[in-house]
Amino acid sequence: MSDQVPVTYEVVRGVAWLTIDRPEARNALSRAVRQGLWDGVRRFNDDDSAKVLVLTGAGDKAFCAGGDLKEMAEEGLEVPPPDFLPQFGRNIEVDKPTIAAVNGVAFAGGFLLAQMCDLCVAGESARFGVTEVKVGRGAPWAAPLPLLIGTRAAMEILLTGDPVDAVRAERVGLVNRVVPDADLRESVQVLAERIAANAPLSVAAAKKTVRLVAETSLSAAFEQAERLWEPVYTSRDAKEGPAAFRDKRAPEWKGC
Numbered sequence: 001m002s003d004q005v006p007v008t009y010e011v012v013r014g015v016a017w018l019t020i021d022r023p024e025a026r027n028a029l030s031r032a033v034r035q036g037l038w039d040g041v042r043r044f045n046d047d048d049s050a051k052v053l054v055l056t057g058a059g060d061k062a063f064c065a066g067g068d069l070k071e072m073a074e075e076g077l078e079v080p081p082p083d084f085l086p087q088f089g090r091n092i093e094v095d096k097p098t099i100a101a102v103n104g105v106a107f108a109g110g111f112l113l114a115q116m117c118d119l120c121v122a123g124e125s126a127r128f129g130v131t132e133v134k135v136g137r138g139a140p141w142a143a144p145l146p147l148l149i150g151t152r153a154a155m156e157i158l159l160t161g162d163p164v165d166a167v168r169a170e171r172v173g174l175v176n177r178v179v180p181d182a183d184l185r186e187s188v189q190v191l192a193e194r195i196a197a198n199a200p201l202s203v204a205a206a207k208k209t210v211r212l213v214a215e216t217s218l219s220a221a222f223e224q225a226e227r228l229w230e231p232v233y234t235s236r237d238a239k240e241g242p243a244a245f246r247d248k249r250a251p252e253w254k255g256c
Contacts, residue, residue, distance in 0.1 A: 007036025009043055015192040016043075016050035023059030028068040029109045034085045041086045045094060051196035051203075053094065054188055055113060056101040060181065063100070066108025066131065079138075085109065087141060088116045089211065095204050097195050101188040102126040103181065107163070112141045115148065118207060120174060121188050122166040123181035128174060129163035147214050149173045199237045200255040205229050 006022045018040040020027040027033070044053045057063040088094045100106075100117035107129045114120050114128065132139045139158065146154040153172040157164065169175040179187040195203060205228050212221035212228075232238060237253050244251035 005036070006030065006033045007040055009040045011047065011050050012189060013193055014049065014051045014196040015189055016047060016053045018044065018053060018055050019058055020056070020064055021058040023057070023061065025068065026062035026065035026105065027057040027059070027110070028065050029085060030068040033068075038083075038086050038092075041088075041092060041094060044096070045092075051096060051200065052192040053096065053098045054101050054192055055098065055117060056185075056188075057103060057110075060103060060125070062104040062110070063102040063106040063126065064110030064113055065105055066110050067137075085112075087112065090116075090141075095207070097192075097203060097207060099188055099192055101184055102128075102166075102175075103184055105129070105163070107131050108137070108139070112139075115142075115145060115174070118210075119176050119191070120169075121184065121191065122169060122175045122178050123184040124166055124178060125181050126166040126169070126175075126178075127163040128157075128166075128169050129161060130157050131161045131163075133159065133161040144214070199232075199241060199251070199253050201232045201235050201237055205232050 004021065006020065008017075008019045008021050010017045010019075018037070020033055020037070022028065022030070022033060041053070044050050082091055086092045088098060097119070098117040100114040100120040102114050102120060102122040104123070104125055105127050106114045107127075108131050111128055111130050130139050130142055130145075142154070142158060145157070148154075149157075149172040164172075164174075166175060166178045170178050177187075208228055209225050212224055216224065236256055237251075240251050240253065
């Protein structure tokens, strides 16, 4: 591998693009890539200019093919440590919205990265697979998968290790939308900008609300949602939105 930085970070009109830039190895998760992902996610969390994070892979063959098996074999890796790579909502909190822009294969750890994002947009050539059963490895990170796509679909993906194409992934709910490969970046940028244009307090509360039922009972989720949204209702932005509508102008969000 060259001295090229394996993960890049770029902000385009309020959208942070975090790109695994190791196409010669199908963007596999080497130690350097994993560290680059940690650094990039932390940078996004601290970056007030970035409203939405897009995670993607360089090239047209792979979003991420998973762990670097050669490196893992050389190091004798058995059980990956909890901080092996960032997992949103598990070992690092990311309050702002995240989107996976999947080009090519998203296998094993690449599937994990696509699964953990709030939204997923796939190019037509995308394929998703939890291939661990084919190489004798594990996928404890797949615990949320049945909540995302249902138990039957999750069971088939996990037991067979066979990949599913973008159309099937959209059908079962893993993917929000499928677009032509050539349009992937532009389509995701447009989607991300639509989210970034919304009131930041409302966006953050909406993201947290979606997770409530997965983590608590429905009655508890309602109670927590009421507490979650109260400061949004009483914010300056809640007054700015109707005022902007009345005045026929774009709102000026303050995030407070």
